[in-house]
Amino acid sequence: MSQNPPALFAAREPIFPRRVSGTFRRLKWLILFVTLGIYYVTPWLRWDRGPNLPDQAVLVDLANRRFHFFWIEIWPHEFYFVAGLLIMAGLGLFLFTSALGRVWCGYACPQTVWSDLFMTVERWIEGDRNARIRLHKAPWDVRKWRLRLSKWALWLAIAVATGGAWVFYFADAPTLARDLITLDAAPVAYVTIGVLTATTFVFGGFMREQVCIYMCPWPRIQGAMMDPGTLTVGYRDWRGEPRGKGGVKRQQAAAEAIGRGDAVARYGVAVDKNAAGTRQARTGEALGDCIDCHACVAVCPMGIDIREGQQMECITCALCIDACDDVMARIGRPRGLIDYLALDDRPPTVPGDRAAVAGLAEAPAGHVAGATQPAWQPKPLWQHVFRPRTLVYTCAWAAIGVLLVVALFVRPEIDMTIAPVRNPTFVTLSDGSIRNAYDVRLRNKHGEARQFQLSLVADGDLRLMLEGGPGRSVEVPADATRLQRVYVIAPPQDPAATGQRSDLRFWVEDTVSGERAYGDTIFNGKDSADARHANAG
Amino acid sequence: MTDTRKIDPATNTETTGHSWDGIEELNTPLPRWWLWTFYATIVWGVIYTILYPAWPLVPGATAGLLGYSTRAEVAAEIERVALSNADLERRLTSVDLTALQDDEPLHRFAVQAGRSVFAANCSQCHGAGAGGVVASGYPNLLDDDWLWGGSIDDIAYTVRHGIRNEEDPDTRFSEMPPFDWMDRSEQDAIAHFVRSLSDLAHDPVAADTGAGLFADNCSSCHGEAGQGDRTLGAPNLADAIWLRGSSHEAILRQLGTPRMGVMPAWQARLGEADVRAVAAYVHGLGGGEATAADPSAPAPAPASTAAPAPAPAAADDPAR
Numbered sequence: 063m064s065q066n067p068p069a070l071f072a073a074r075e076p077i078f079p080r081r082v083s084g085t086f087r088r089l090k091w092l093i094l095f096v097t098l099g100i101y102y103v104t105p106w107l108r109w110d111r112g113p114n115l116p117d118q119a120v121l122v123d124l125a126n127r128r129f130h131f132f133w134i135e136i137w138p139h140e141f142y143f144v145a146g147l148l149i150m151a152g153l154g155l156f157l158f159t160s161a162l163g164r165v166w167c168g169y170a171c172p173q174t175v176w177s178d179l180f181m182t183v184e185r186w187i188e189g190d191r192n193a194r195i196r197l198h199k200a201p202w203d204v205r206k207w208r209l210r211l212s213k214w215a216l217w218l219a220i221a222v223a224t225g226g227a228w229v230f231y232f233a234d235a236p237t238l239a240r241d242l243i244t245l246d247a248a249p250v251a252y253v254t255i256g257v258l259t260a261t262t263f264v265f266g267g268f269m270r271e272q273v274c275i276y277m278c279p280w281p282r283i284q285g286a287m288m289d290p291g292t293l294t295v296g297y298r299d300w301r302g303e304p305r306g307k308g309g310v311k312r313q314q315a316a317a318e319a320i321g322r323g324d325a326v327a328r329y330g331v332a333v334d335k336n337a338a339g340t341r342q343a344r345t346g347e348a349l350g351d352c353i354d355c356h357a358c359v360a361v362c363p364m365g366i367d368i369r370e371g372q373q374m375e376c377i378t379c380a381l382c383i384d385a386c387d388d389v390m391a392r393i394g395r396p397r398g399l400i401d402y403l404a405l406d407d408r409p410p411t412v413p414g415d416r417a418a419v420a421g422l423a424e425a426p427a428g429h430v431a432g433a434t435q436p437a438w439q440p441k442p443l444w445q446h447v448f449r450p451r452t453l454v455y456t457c458a459w460a461a462i463g464v465l466l467v468v469a470l471f472v473r474p475e476i477d478m479t480i481a482p483v484r485n486p487t488f489v490t491l492s493d494g495s496i497r498n499a500y501d502v503r504l505r506n507k508h509g510e511a512r513q514f515q516l517s518l519v520a521d522g523d524l525r526l527m528l529e530g531g532p533g534r535s536v537e538v539p540a541d542a543t544r545l546q547r548v549y550v551i552a553p554p555q556d557p558a559a560t561g562q563r564s565d566l567r568f569w570v571e572d573t574v575s576g577e578r579a580y581g582d583t584i585f586n587g588k589d590s591a592d593a594r595h596a597n598a599g
Numbered sequence: 600m601t602d603t604r605k606i607d608p609a610t611n612t613e614t615t616g617h618s619w620d621g622i623e624e625l626n627t628p629l630p631r632w633w634l635w636t637f638y639a640t641i642v643w644g645v646i647y648t649i650l651y652p653a654w655p656l657v658p659g660a661t662a663g664l665l666g667y668s669t670r671a672e673v674a675a676e677i678e679r680v681a682l683s684n685a686d687l688e689r690r691l692t693s694v695d696l697t698a699l700q701d702d703e704p705l706h707r708f709a710v711q712a713g714r715s716v717f718a719a720n721c722s723q724c725h726g727a728g729a730g731g732v733v734a735s736g737y738p739n740l741l742d743d744d745w746l747w748g749g750s751i752d753d754i755a756y757t758v759r760h761g762i763r764n765e766e767d768p769d770t771r772f773s774e775m776p777p778f779d780w781m782d783r784s785e786q787d788a789i790a791h792f793v794r795s796l797s798d799l800a801h802d803p804v805a806a807d808t809g810a811g812l813f814a815d816n817c818s819s820c821h822g823e824a825g826q827g828d829r830t831l832g833a834p835n836l837a838d839a840i841w842l843r844g845s846s847h848e849a850i851l852r853q854l855g856t857p858r859m860g861v862m863p864a865w866q867a868r869l870g871e872a873d874v875r876a877v878a879a880y881v882h883g884l885g886g887g888e889a890t891a892a893d894p895s896a897p898a899p900a901p902a903s904t905a906a907p908a909p910a911p912a913a914a915d916d917p918a919r
Contacts, residue, residue, distance in 0.1 A: 072628035269632070276630055485728030489885070492744045494797075494839030499741075499885060529885065549885060554839065 074272055076198060077365035079181060080191040080357075084384025093169045094178055102223070105230030109133075112509045114540050122232050128541075134470065135507065139479070146466045150459055157455035159287040161447045162402070163294030167280065168379035173273050176224070176266035177363065180217055187213045191360060217267045218259070225258030271364045275375055285374065290406040293446045295378045297369040297400050300409055302352030305369070351395045358382035358400055368400055404446050409438045476514065477505040478570045480581040483547075487586040494554035498585050502546045504570060506538035512572050514538055518550065519567040522558045524585065525551045535573065550585060561587040684708070688872045696751045697890045699879055706879065713880025716873045720865065721881075729884050736843050736860050741885050744840040746832045747771050749888035753829075755878035761864035762832070770864060773832045775857035778816065785812055790850040796825045796837040799845060 107119035109132055116123060121130040129136040129144070136143050158165050167174060188194050188209050200206050229251045230238060241247035242255075265273050274281060288294065352369065359367045361382060364375045368382050386400040483499035491497055506512050515535045518526040528534060529547040538544045550566065552559035563584045571578045605614045607625055614623040648654065651663040662668075687708045691699075700706045718727065724737045731739035738746065747757055757771060764770040778786065785808075792809025794801040814823065820833040827835030834842060842860075843853050865874055881887070 069628050071631040071634045073631045272630060272632065276633065483728070485726070486730035486739075486741070489730070489739065489741045490839055491742055492835065492838035492840050497742075497885070529883070547885075 074269075075365060077271065077363065078191045078194045078198070079363045079381075080360040080385075081185060082361040082381050082384045082388075084381075084387060086380035087384050090169055090178065090379060090381070094175050097170060097172075097175055098179070102227050105227065105235040114509055116234055118234055120231065121234070124232060137505065137507070139477075139505075140473070143466060143470070146462055146469075150462050150466075153455055153459040153462070155284075156287055157452055157459060159284045160289065160292055160455065161449070161452045163288060163292050163378045164281070164284050164376070165378060167274065167284070167377035171280075171377075173265060173270075173278070174377060174379065176220075176262060177270045179220060180266040180270075181363065183216045183220070184213055187216070214267070217263055221259040221262035221266070222255065224262045225255035228258055229254050271375065274364070274377060281374055281377075289451070291404050291446055291449055291451075293402045293404055293443070294372065295368060295376060295380050295383060295400065296372065296403045296405070297352075297358075298398065298403065299350075299369065302350040302369070302399050304350055305352035305354045306349040307353055351390065351399050353389070353393060355389055357385040357389050361385040372405070402443075404441070407440045407446075474577055474579050475507045475575070476512070476570060476572050476577050476579050477507070478568065478579050478581045479503045480568055480583045482583050482586070487590055488588070490588070491551070495551050496554075496556075496559040496586075496588055497549050497551045500548045500550065500568075500583060502548045502568065502570075502581075503543055504536060504538050504546060505543045506540065506572075508540060508572075508575075510540045512538055512574055515571045515573050516546075516548065517569045517571070519569060519580075520550075520558065520585065521564060522556045523553050524556070524558055524566070527551060552585065552587070557587075558585050559587050560589060562589045563587060684712075691875050692872045694875075696755055696875060696878065699751065699875075709876045709879040710883055712873065713876035713878070716869060716877040717880055720869065721877065724862075729881065733842075733844070736858060738842055738860070739840075739886075740881050742840055743886050743888075744835065744838060745829065745886070745888065746827075746834055746842075748829045749882075749886055750890040751878055751882040751887065752890060754881050754887070755874055757862070758869075758874050758878055758881075759864065759866040762860055762862040764861065764864045767864040767866075771832055773820075773859075775820075775833075775853075775859060777854075777856055779855045781812075781816075781854075786851055786854050787847075789813055789817070789854060790847050793825065793836050793850055794845070794847065797839055797845070 104120050105118065108117050109119035109130070110117055111130070115135075116130060118130065119132050121128075123130065127138050155166060184194070188197050197206060197209060226242070229242075233251070238247060238251065242251065269277075358369065359365075359382075361384070362368070363379065363381065364377060366373050366375045368376060380402065383400050383402070387397040390397050390399055479502075481501045481503075483501060487498070489497045489499070502516070504514050506514070513535045514537075516526060516528065517534065518524060526534060527549040528536065529549065536544060536546050548568075554560075558564045563586050566583050566585045567580055568583065569578060569580045605616060605623065606612070607614050607623065610625060613626045615626045617624045648661075649663065650665045651667050652660050653663065654661040687705060690702075690705055691709055691712075694702065694705065699709060717725075717729070721729075724735075725731055725740055726737070729740040731737045731741075733739075743749070745753070747753060747762070760767045760770045762771050763773075778789075781789075788805045788809035789812050790809070791801040791803075791805040792807075792813050795803070795806040795809075813821075813825070817825070820831050821827055821836055822833075825836035827833045827837075841849070843849055843858065865877075869877070
């Protein structure tokens with residue numbers, strides 16, 4: 063009891079990520095534009111399906127229980143297509159995570175994409191890191207209110223558009239858009255937009271990394287999909303450590319390149335100029351490439367220091383790589399101090415043995431060559447991406463994909479399922495013949511009504527009869543299902559009538575197109591288990 | 600609380616002191632927004648229990664300020680449906696039943712309504728699938744054998760007035776007298792003859808004797824050939840359907856101590872619309888016969904040339 067216990071709750075530490083440019087930032091922009099573009103534009107694509115079907119290319123038609131995806135139409139009983147796609151998505155996540163770490167988190171996750179968009183808006187209105195820090199500390203005067211309100215207004219506009227785009231996937235977009243404006247749309251549409259607007263606004267604007275760290279299960283699951291061979295954002299500590307402001311010579315080189323003041327201004331971090339060089343002079347220790355400029359920390363949207371090693375918070379967005387590469391270029395060192403690297407890609411040296419890795423540090427990454435080539439070389443990137451593990455994932459992923467595509471092309475346009483009526487299992491007719499009833503579900507996926515001709519294949523002299531009238535054909539309306547009760551009658555002395563159960567196959571044929579489909583079922587005879595049971599009473 | 604606080608060297612965070620296989624749990628504070636979210640859910644819960652029915656009390660539950668009630672919603676929903684069906688019900692009450700199946704929407708409505716009427720009122724005896732109960736003598740309504748007639752009007756009449764229901768003057772009534780005064784050998788002979796009518800195993804000599812006895816005692820109701828009489832509800836003894844069993848013993852029992860089914864009259868309880876609805880449903884179960892008066896329809900017959908029944912189960916169902 064000598065000390066106070068630690069606080070039970072902690073406030074969020076505000077993060078002010080700095081603007082950065084570079085390869086990975088460009089990739090992130092690209093993915094942001096593409097994913098957001100797909101999200102917002104898709105519902106507005108039109109697709110002519112003829113008179114009775116919706117003209118929207120991608121439509122989840124919950125009311126009619128249909129899913130339209132361009133030329134593909136999925137019915138509820140074909141939900142295995144969706145299940146297959148979900149399995150492919152899962153395997154895809156395994157594949158990418160085992161090869162490239164949490165790239166989903168870093169680039170494609172909606173939370174990342176919208177947070178990134180919101181941060182861009184924030185930076186546009188309030189300025190970059192330093193300006194935002196100043197504003198954060200400033201009192202709530204008119205200027206701060208003005209900046210904050212305009213930022214929130216823009217965020218809100220994005221959030222409304224986000225929630226608004228979602229509902230268009232579930233109804234005809236132009237009609238719904240009109241209804242939404244005239245306040246004629248269904249309440250569920252407004253509620254959906256409201257909920258998604260609120261979550262987008264709060265998650266993208268205020269919670270950001272908190273969602274990833276405290277709310278999302280993926281970071282914890284994805285960690286289990288990685289192994290020491292996985293490429294992930296890391297710090298080459300054997301090259302960077304011990305970090306320091308750099309030797310006199312290096313600092314001079316840097317100063318010649320950009321000027322120290324410029325570096326300070328760019329990265330908004332205090333550089334202790336007096337410390338530069340003195341440490342080396344004092345300790346006589348050779349310093350690594352890391353000049354401790356904190357550029358990697360300043361740009362990190364998660365607010366972590368990647369130099370401390372792999373952390374759960376890291377979403378491998380690689381903005382720290384861009385920032386560090388920029389600094390390395392400016393101080394005349396090879397890029398890749400922070401890089402996509404694997405944990406097992408370490409030179410076989412004891413920590414601190416700088417002499418052994420000096421040659422590595424001097425040579426540009428990936429181009430260690432010549433007479434000074436050390437025994438150890440990092441594995442080429444492709445060997446990290448193409449490993450047995452990733453190949454197995456790829457094969458499984460591709461196999462399911464091929465199966466789905468094949469299933470898509472071989473599935474019939476007409477379909478039938480048969481359920482024997484089991485209450486009772488059979489009926490004895492007055493002439494002694496045995497009658498079984500079946501509920502036959504006929505599906506017509508064509509855009510116009512079709513006549514379905516039913517027929518029967520069975521041993522013995524079984525006869526088919528449709529409830530509702532003579533004849534054996536049923537009209538099934540366009541793009542609809544029809545339930546038809548069907549009777550099968552076995553003459554009194556037929557083996558099917560006197561026996562237990564016999565096999566039966568129904569065929570259905572589209573009289574126009576000649577398409578056929580069949581379904582197997584059974585015929586219960588007098589001696590079926592139920593009958594014996596009943597007679598025993 | 601101990602005075603010795605452990606600090607994890609890697610993160611410089613205090614540990615809780617709990618250790619699993621040498622791994623100690625860090626005592627990391629919860630995010631504060633989580634706390635506020637927790638408070639918000641409590642506030643939400645309190646407001647919710649004030650607005651909506653929540654707290655169970657001895658005489659009931661608190662009603663809530665909004666006056667919301669699922670029961671009232673259901674009642675309103677039922678009322679709405681009843682209102683929208685009122686016109687169909689009115690038409691069903693007045694329509695000629697034999698022409699019902701020409702009016703497709705009305706017919707579909709009748710069959711669906713009849714299905715629930717049957718489930719609530721008829722299934723107790725006739726079974727959920729209308730297959731009857733052989734052991735207790737409740738007729739199978741799916742087959743093509745009808746004691747009192749299987750046209751839709753006949754079925755409706757039976758439902759309306761019942762069978763041997765003494766409270767309804769218009770009920771269908773008949774009685775099989777006990778033939779316990781006969782010699783046992785004579786009863787045996789009749790039973791052999793009755794079994795011979797439908798080609799069941801029998802003693803031909805006894806059956807010959809039985810034929811004479813049958814003609815004298817039974818044919819007045821069951822007919823010369825044992826084909827039965829629907830006006831009397833006398834069963835057809837020459838077909839394969841036996842309500843009370845086809846064994847020699849079962850026939851003897853029915854001869855000596857006949858059992859006859861009783862069915863209540865449903866007119867008063869169901870009302871005309873529901874009686875008609877359930878008649879339409881039962882008629883469509885696969886055994887329904889065309890009305891004899893209808894010249895366009897095939898005559899009542901066994902299933903081999905079975906009369907077309909209406910199509911109650913054939914409902915458009917895009918949902919599945």
